Amino acid sequence: MMSTKTRLARIAGAGAACALALVLHGNAQTADSTVPQAWNVSPMQAGAYREAFETAVPDWAARAGYNVLSNDFPAMTGLPARSNVWFDTNSKVLQLETDGEVVSNTLAYADATAVSFNGKPVYVDLRMKFDPLVNAPDPDLLASSKMALFLTADAKLVVVHGDGATTNDVVRDTNKWYQVTVKLQDNKFDVLLNDAPVFTDLAVRNAGAANTLASVNFYGTGMIDNLYVSHGDPAYVVPGPTQAVPTLPAPTSLSDEELTRVNAWLSDGNVTGQGGLSDLSQAQINQAYLLDSIGGNAVTKVEGYDFGISKIEMTSPTELALTLSLKVNNAVKTGKINGRVQIYGKVNVTDVNWTLLDGAITPSFANFTDGAATYTYTIPSGGYRYFKPYIVP
Secondary structure (H helix, E strand, O other): OOOOOOEEEEEEEEEEEEEEEEEEEEEEOOEEEEEOOOOOOOOOOHEEEEEEEOOOHHHHOOOOOOOOOOOOOOOOOOOOOOOOOOOOOOOEEEEEEEEEEEEEEEEEEOOOOOOEEOOOOEEEEEEEEEOOOOOOOOOOHHHOOEEEEOOOOOOOOEEOOOEEEEEEOOOOOOOEEEEEEEEEOOEEEEEEEEEEEEEEEEOOOOOOOOOOOOEEEEEEEEEEEEEEOOOOOOOOOOOOOOOOOOOOOOOOOOOOHHHHHHHHHHHHHOOOOOHOOOOOHHHHHHHHHHHHOOOOEEEOOOOEEEEEEEEEEEOOOOEEEEEEEEOOOOOOOOOEEEOOOEEEEOOOOOOOEEEEEEEEOOOOOOEEEEEEEEEEEEEOOOOEEEEEEEEOO
16 A cells, blocks of 8 residues: 555545555554643643644654654645634644655554544544555555545545445545544544544444544544644634633533634623623523624623525525514624524425425524624525524524
């Protein structure tokens, strides 16, 4: 599998590798790197394991092969902007030549327990420049892996998963760098390139302890940079808290990521103590967050809001332009809310239940002008004629 024309692929889970292959493993081992258990912290950068490859080759990368820091920092155009800047400005990358061996970066929490993606996600994120593999990875090399990722000789991306291997038909540009993200949760995983999903809802391989990530492994030649492992999404859409965030009322039904979004919003709104929070329930704070109801150093309680569809236009047999209307506390909404708009539908007005329409959701947080916002949605087949909007995190 080694070749001078082979670039790294990555595998997540127990442990495995490809050329430049990313392989994730799940067997517990003595850890090289510590992954924070909590990412809802200030500053946000403290909530992730980050390897910038700026000062020296990490010990884990120096155990095998001839891996060096490259001072010839390449142009990385076209990569997605990270609104939460996890890494400082870079001048170096890690150039890998593993000499036929596997380079393994073992991971654990600070208390030496295994990194778990049971019930909450774990993200492995890095920049990679792919070189195609001349030959498919050795099955023995993948035996202990949770998943693996590599590029074929014709520059198509292949993912190895619990049900075999899947190839994406898009030909990748091997002269470009890509932001590669693997999201693992509940024995499933997704793979994204430049924050766009390429493979989704795949089963992890049955290797190592279930729902654990023990190492990130590389095999072959190639370049990587800005390695990141965290329970927090690296493409987090708002800046993280820059100061200590206030304690929220309990209980909460929010996920870790949703709660951190609320905390960041409170911090950005200069709510530095309990202040206006003391008389609000968690549900009321969550509602205020979604509607962006904040003023000065206190959350503005939402006394009432009016949200619905003011206009429907069929722009094509499969596309629907909906104009949404929103008033908060009897005032028309202007500006972004902290939620996306998800559309539900039904075929007949007499139908009891509304059906969540797959794909009918705004691509980002909804933005209103004078109480109105218009979005185009793709409506699936099924004869839906009645629609209802919801604001979702």
